[in-house]
Amino acid sequence: MTITNIYYYLKPFIPRKLQLFLRRVLISKKRAYYQNIWPIDEKAGRKPRHWRGWPDQKEFALVLTHDVDTAKGQSKCQKLMQIEMELGFRSVFNFVPERYRVHPELLYFLKNNGFEIGVHGLKHDGKLYKSEETFKQRAVLINKYLNEWKAVGFRSPAMHHNLEWLHELDIEYDASTFDTDPFEPQSDGVSTIFPFKVNSKSNQKGYIELPYTLPQDHLLFIIKKETSLNTWKQKLDWIVANGGMALLNVHPDYLNFENRKCSIEEYSAEFYTDFLRYIKNNYEGRYWHALPKEIAHYWSNFAIELQEDKGGMINSKSMCFHYS
Secondary structure, X not given: OOHHHHHHHHHHHOOHHHHHHHHHHHHHHHHOOOOOOOOOOHHHHXXXXXXXXXXXXXXXXXXXXXXXXXXXXXXXXXXXXXXXHHHOOOOEEEEOOOOOOOOHHHHHHHHHOOOEEEEEOOOOOOOOOOOHHHHHHHHHHHHHHHHHHOOOEEEOHHHOOOOOHHHHOOOOEEOOOEXXXXXXXXXXXXXXXXXXXXXXXXXXXXXXXXXXXXXOHHHHHHHOOOOOOHHHHHHHHHHHHOOOEEEEEOOHHHEEOOOOOOOOOOEEOHHHHHHHHHHXXXXXXXXXXXXXXXXXXXXXXXXXXXXXXXXXXXXXHHHOOOOO
């Protein structure tokens, strides 16, 4: 049994306050050791070979994503959606099909207002990657929800990933990796701030991988207890300078929209609102703001065009930083 499996077996018996305390202690010890690769890993800024740039000569791509981990998080989705709409942004909301009842009316409301729907695991119990057999069994059900929700994107809970196994899913893109985040349970970063194609050994169609490139909100504001936007701003400015993809994951579960004291696992929604304003005030007109499915479609076309231009001799490794 792996350490991860042992942790998720014991997790229900560990009080949440103790879980957070242990993570804080662990991360505080790791922070100095990883300061050369977090929040910025300079290697991740390298552009893909044959890179032609973002649509309409935009300097960088901007992608907003939300993992809705619990029913409580689902109840906050409309407030989060309203903030983005008022500022002119759109995003994807990833729901867990079998952890809570996902309201069909919410899915309709989101889609009807230009947002995207994605699937976030199946049960969010840490067991999706327990074995290849378990993954294949759950993949059948995940594909059912992908089809029912007309979703084309997937993200694993806790950013666990096995990019070869993910070929079992009927997806156009996955978003279960990151450029650099040594504080994740599975901390193998892909070292790029650009999307990349994941080809299958069995010659299936493959899919596009979209790594998150801005630190997650839970790490910054719940675990590290940061009180400013400096880390997000620093990383965004670096991504812009390198012409990459700024992909952010914010959880509605942890947002406090009310004028009250935050619980141990909440932070003020003003942090997110202020960051969106920072993006808009400093970079409006310079970014391609797209939904994940639009990024995946663009990158897929980019791959096809390169293959045609080079007589089919270009593969995913030369188009991007292929994960291995």
